[in-house]
Amino acid sequence: MASASDGGEDQATLANQQTNIDESTVKEPLDLVRLSLDERVYVKLRNDRELRGKLHSYDQHLNMLLGEVEEITTIREVDEETYEEIIKSNKRSVPYLFVRGDAVTLISPHEIRS
Amino acid sequence: MALPTKQSAAPNNPSLLLPSELVDKCVNEKVWIIMKNGHKEFTGTLKGFDVYVNCVLEDAIEYDRDQESGKETTKNLESILLNGNNICMIVPGGERS
Amino acid sequence: MEASTTTSASKTPADFLKSIRGKRVVVKLNSGVDYRGILACLDGYMNIAMEHTEEYVNGQLKNKYGDAFIRGNNVLYISLAK
Numbered sequence: 001m002a003s004a005s006d007g008g009e010d011q012a013t014l015a016n017q018q019t020n021i022d023e024s025t026v027k028e029p030l031d032l033v034r035l036s037l038d039e040r041v042y043v044k045l046r047n048d049r050e051l052r053g054k055l056h057s058y059d060q061h062l063n064m065l066l067g068e069v070e071e072i073t074t075i076r077e078v079d080e081e082t083y084e085e086i087i088k089s090n091k092r093s094v095p096y097l098f099v100r101g102d103a104v105t106l107i108s109p110h111e112i113r114s
Numbered sequence: 115m116a117l118p119t120k121q122s123a124a125p126n127n128p129s130l131l132l133p134s135e136l137v138d139k140c141v142n143e144k145v146w147i148i149m150k151n152g153h154k155e156f157t158g159t160l161k162g163f164d165v166y167v168n169c170v171l172e173d174a175i176e177y178d179r180d181q182e183s184g185k186e187t188t189k190n191l192e193s194i195l196l197n198g199n200n201i202c203m204i205v206p207g208g209e210r211s
Numbered sequence: 212m213e214a215s216t217t218t219s220a221s222k223t224p225a226d227f228l229k230s231i232r233g234k235r236v237v238v239k240l241n242s243g244v245d246y247r248g249i250l251a252c253l254d255g256y257m258n259i260a261m262e263h264t265e266e267y268v269n270g271q272l273k274n275k276y277g278d279a280f281i282r283g284n285n286v287l288y289i290s291l292a293k
Contacts, residue, residue, distance in 0.1 A: 027252050029260040032280045042276075046242075046285075062282055105240060105285045108264075108276040141221045151241075154287075162223035170227045174290075191237075194290040195227045197257060200241065 033058055036109040041066075043099065044106040048074040053097065062101030069094040137163055137204055144208025145171075149200050153179040156196060157208045167198035177210070228253060228289075235292040236261075240285045244268055247292060248279070257283030 036055050043051040043064070050073075053066035074089045140160045147156040147169065158174030174191040222230075231250055238246040238259055248264035259281040266274040 027260075028254050029252055029258040029280055030254070032251075032260045032278055101282070102284070104282045105242070105244075106246075106276075106282070107280040109278050110276075162221040162226065164224045168224040170222050170224055176288075191288075191290045192293055193227075194288045195224055195231075196288045197286050199284070200287060 030060070032109060033062070033107055036107070039109060042108040042110070043104060044108075045099070045103045046105060047103075048076070049103075050074075051097070051099065059101070062099075062104045062107070064099040064101070064104075066097045066099060067095070069097045071097075136206070137167065140204065140206045143206060145169075146205040146208050146210055147171075147196065147201055148203040148205070150202045151200065152202075153181055154200075155210065156194075157210060158191075158194075159208075160204075163198075167201055167204070169196045169198065169201070169204075170194070171196055231289065231291060237290045237292050238281060239287045239290070240281075241287050242285065245270075246279065246281060250289075251278070253289075254283070257286045257289070259283065259286065259289070 033055075037057070039055060040052060041055045043053075043066070045051065049071065051066060051069055051071055053069035056065040056067055058064045070091060070093055072089055072091050074087060077086045077088070078084070079086055137160075141162060143160060144157065145160045147158075149155065155177040156171060156174055157177075158171035161170040161172050163169045171194050172192070174194050174196075176189040176191060177186055178189075179186045232252060234250055236248070236250045238261070240246070245267040246261060246264050247267065248261040251260040251262050253259045261279045261281065262277070264276040264279040265272055266276070
């Protein structure tokens with residue numbers, strides 16, 4: 001399990017203070033991800049990408065393996081004449097996907113429809 | 115204490131003020147914080163900071179300048195923890211110029 | 212390592228994080244998106260678990276999540292909601 005004090009990243013000291021202070025009461029944020037294992041999750045990535053899929057595994061960086069994935073990419077364009085914003089979204093299905101953790105912004109355990 | 119002493123940091127220069135010592139002088143004072151991205155700034159009372167210069171600000175105001183229109187929006191915030199990752203400069207005093 | 216040189220009235224980031232658990236907060240990301248909700252817990256990377264999360268883009272409510280995990284590297288600030 002990824003403990004925040006794993007070192008290597010630059011916020012590790014603050015993490016140590018945190019865990020020392022409330023070792024008994026803290027349920028750490030990654031627990032939320034752990035509880036979603038083998039469930040379908042909603043993942044928001046940078047650059048207007050969204051994923052829905054079954055969470056097979058993850059690590060402390062939030063690298064993830066997702067199965068039966070639906071990927072939605074949103075492209076915003078401004079019409080040159082009318083200045084109206086055109087939002088296009090593309091969907092595709094991927095059977096199995098590795099997601100690099102640094103692109104992740106949000107994970108929600110229950111698959112939601114937007 | 116995390117900060118090195120003046121002696122160990124610069125044995126030949128008694129007048130040297132370490133950057134973190136300057137920030138430490140600002141605790142409980144007004145500060146002006148300019149972010150790396152160049153269009154976001156904060157002012158407020160600095161309540162504390164850590165080795166990453168994550169900052170706790172009280173009665174903070176967030177200033178954001180829209181790059182296309184040049185219009186500035188402000189937002190009043192009671193109490194915030196500002197991530198040190200995106201901080202460019204901290205100016206003592208809290209008066210924007 | 213100590214978080215900073217503490218004067219009597221100062222409040223370090225660690226103190227702040229301890230004090231806001233279970234409170235209503237606004238989390239602003241570098242992208243400009245705001246998340247409003249109840250802070251369930253967080254860690255030293257500023258990874259955040261939130262409950263009753265509402266997502267605001269340009270001040271408009273765009274989404275609601277029962278629970279949400281926010282990756283800390285995207286966090287610009289965490290603010291106590293008024």
